[in-house]
Amino acid sequence: MNQRQVVTERKSRAGSGMGKDGDGAKRHEAIYLSISDAIIEHRLKPGARLREDALADVFGVSRTGIRKILQRLALEQLVTLTPRRGASVTRPTADEARDVFEARQMIECGLMLNVARRASRDDIKVLRDIAQREREALRSGERSAAIKLSAEFHGRLASISGNAVLSNFVEGLCSRSSLILAVYGNAGHLGCESHDHDDLIGLLENREGDKAQIFMGNHLKAIEASLSIREDEDELPDLYQVFAG
Template identity: 50%
Template sequence: MKAHLFLTDTVQASAPSALSRDEQIYQDILEAIVEHRLTPGTRLPEDALAEVFAISRTGIRKVLQRLALERLVSIRANRGAQVAQPTAKEAQDVFAARQLIEPALMPAVTERAAAGQLKALRELVEEEHQAQRHGLHSRAIQLSARFHVQLIALADNQVLTEQIAHLTTRSSLIIAVYGSRHSVGCDCGDHMEVLDLLDKGDAPAAAQWMSAHLASIRASLQVDQPEPDEPDFRAIFKR
């Protein structure tokens, strides 16, 4: 099952010249959000961004609308766009829900997981490691979310897989704006570890690992942040 993730597959180490102008601006703003150069709640005025990127306000509006569809930006009538700002309670509730569901499904995953499926998941984790090594933080977030959805899909419960797909989309946004590199790195547990436990058929240990993993990510979030100042867009995007 493929879940819609708020980050697209285009976040990769491709040459800027290979991208359209709109796509490059989209990726520049996306990376600035994920890398915390644009903090949650920061206003994104069309005129200032249009000047920085030397394009029309219509062009910037298109990019902001795309980011809004992916829930990285919120747009309100008469207030314009700003970086999405999930509340602290939302962040805690999303991870609390995941901690209830994902560990509980580890016995079913252990029972049904075939060697070929675990091999495919190992390849996905290796992609995640590569993204981390190359500093592609947003790509690592995307791959981490995909791993969780594909792992839970092995339990063969479509309703719960859809629920986890929804929750990972929301938690990916939360990690992007409130997390750090540690939130998707080995500090919170290497995904290879749970695959090793599944290989051994150790469902209780896999459930315990998943619970601790999600708790570590939850603890890594910095949800209590001050109101952001007006940013220097030229410095952020080096224009």
């Protein structure tokens, strides 16, 4: 039995009775997470084309459903939609990567004084929980989960500042950073020491906003310095093989 037959048989057993247009929101969410993880884990490389018909066949859903999922991924800038060419995995350039981290330096460092002043015990507890789950994901080799948890940590920090506009902007920058890290980062870590987030939490808990501001700047510089950026050719991956597991 070849790869496509294996996927088709599994799909038939899991989705019998649903049909291509009756999968529902839960099924679409699972597909969204599968594609997102494949991008972040670099099983789908930057520039890889994502054909709607092939994805619909792989996952056993309608092309309309796949189109909505790709549009959601495009909003998060993990996927690029091009007229007459379709969808492809977003390929951040070196200039875009630098711009993203420069913006993060300006905003996240600037928020640290307010974060240190406003952080409650509950906020500190939540931050420690996220940092712990991030470390566990890294130890377990779950790089996709670790990258997402790192983005969640920075987004949570920004929300504590009390500035909703800047918090939303940071979340968008973290989403773009996740792809940059997935594409250009090193497999073993996220560009920073595993204890960085814990050290930062300690400064915030002690209301040391000035030190937290400096620490955040060095933290983001370390992540950017770890990136290894190179340009690759666009590819047309075998989507059956990517999502066979």
